[in-house]
Amino acid sequence: MTSESPSVHAPRSDSPRFTDLFRDGNAGAVGILAGGFLLAAITMFVTTALMPSVVAEIGGRELYAWPTTIYVVVSIIGVMGVGQALARLGAVGAYLLAFATYLVGGIVCTLAPTMPVLLAGRAVVGLGGGLLSGLGYALVRTVLPQRLWGMATGLISAMFGVGTLVGPVLGGLFAQFDAWRLAFAMIALAGLALGFVAPRALRGHGRTGQVEPFPLGSVALLTAAVAALSVASITEGAARVxxxxxxxxxxxxxxxxxxxxxxxxxPDSTYRPGSPMRWLMLTNAMLTIAVVSEAFTPLFGQSMAGLAPVVAGFFGAAVSVGWSFFGLLGARAATPRSRSALLIIGPGLLAAGFLGAALTQREPAGPGLAIVWFVLLVIAGAGIGFGFPVLSYATMSNVTDAAEAGKAAATIPLVGLAAQSLGAALAGVLVNAGLPSMPQAAINLFVGLAVLAALGVVTALAAVRRRAVAE
Structure with a gap:
C-alpha cells in the first residue's frame, strides 16, 4: 500500500490503535522502519559505556568523546541524503545502502587497532545511522495511510527513547566482560540481518520523489555548523564560546x-510567508533538545543521592522512559482539536517537569527525593511523547508536493540531531557555571531547559494559529 500524497488516504475520524500498524500487510514494513531507527539510536549511545575499555586497549584518550561526536556529525549528512537515496535507489535500495554501511563500519570498528581507525568506522556507521533515521520518517508517508502517520511516528520516535536506554546498558554489559569489540560486531550483524529482511518487507515500494542536484552548499554549511556545536560540547572556556x-x-x-x-x-514551504513549517521545526528543536539532560542526570544522582552507578544509569533514562511510553498515547490523537492541544501541552509539560526538578535539587538527597526527581523527569519526557507524534504528523501533512515530501519527513530527525548538538554545548556551559556546587549545576541545567521548553509553547502556538494540524 503506497501513496504519493495525503489525499490518497482519506483520514478517518476514529482514533487509530497501535495494532492497526501491523494490519493490511504493513507489519514487515513497519518493523523495518522502527527497527532501523532503533538500531541507529542504539549505535549512537552504545559507546557511552564502552569508551573506558576502548581507550584502555587501543589508546586515544585525547579523542575520548569523538566516537559519539563524529557519529552525530556524519549522521546529519546521511539524513540530508535521504531524498536523493529514495529517488535514485528506491526504498529497498536506500535501506540496503544504510545496512551495508553498518556492516562495513561495524567490521572496521571491531578490528580497529587504533582510535583513528575506530573513528573512521564510526563515521561510516554514522552515515548509515542518518539514512535510517531519515528513512524511518520519510517512508511513513508513502507506506501507510494518513490516519496512521501519527501512530507510526509515535512508534518510531519511541525507538529513540528505547535506544538511549538499551545502548548504554548493552555497552556496559560488553564492557563488563572486556568484550567491547564484540559490541561493534553485534552492530555489524544487526545491519546484516535487517538487510536480509528489508527487500521482502518493503516489496512494492519503489522510488519516490524526483532526482534533484545534491544541495552541496547547504549540506556543507549545516554540517559545518553541527560540527562546530559538537566540538563545542567537548571543549571549555574561550574555545567553546x-x-x-x-x-x-x-x-x-x-x-x-x-x-x-x-x-x-x-522544503520550500519552510521559507513561505504564513507557512507553519518553520514553527513546527522550532517546536521540534525545543522538544528534542531536552534529551541532553540524560548526559548529566546520572552524575547528579550519584553525587547528591548516592545512587549506585547501575541505578544512576537507569535514572539517567527517565526522560526517554516518559517519551517512549507517552509517545504511543499521544499518537492516538485523531482530531484537529486534540492534536492542537497536545502540540501545545507537550512543551508545557516538558517545561513543568524540568522546573519541578530544578526546585527540588538539594544535597544530600535521600532515596525518596531521588524518586521524586525520577518522576518529574518522566513527566518532562511525557511532554515530548505527547507533542512529538503530533509534530511529526503535522510536518508531513503540510507538504502536498511529492517532490517535497521526502525533504519534509527528513527534517524531523535532522532538526532533532542539530538541536541535540546545540543542547550538548549549552548544557556544558550551564553545568560548568554551577560547579563546584552540584545542586547549583543541576538547577542551572534544568532551569535552562525549562526556559527552552517554554519557548516551545510559543512556537507551538504560532504553528497552531497557522493551522498546522488542520485536516
Missing part, C-alpha cells in the same frame, strides 16, 4: 543559502 559563535554564523549562512538554492535541504 568561539565555536558557539561560529556555529551561529554558519546556521544563519545556511538559512540564507538554502532559501535561495535551486536544490535545497529544507
Amino acid at each position: 568561539a565555536l558557539l559563535a561560529a556555529a551561529a554564523v554558519l546556521l544563519v549562512a545556511f538559512v540564507a543559502w538554502d532559501r535561495r538554492a535551486r536544490s535545497s535541504v529544507l
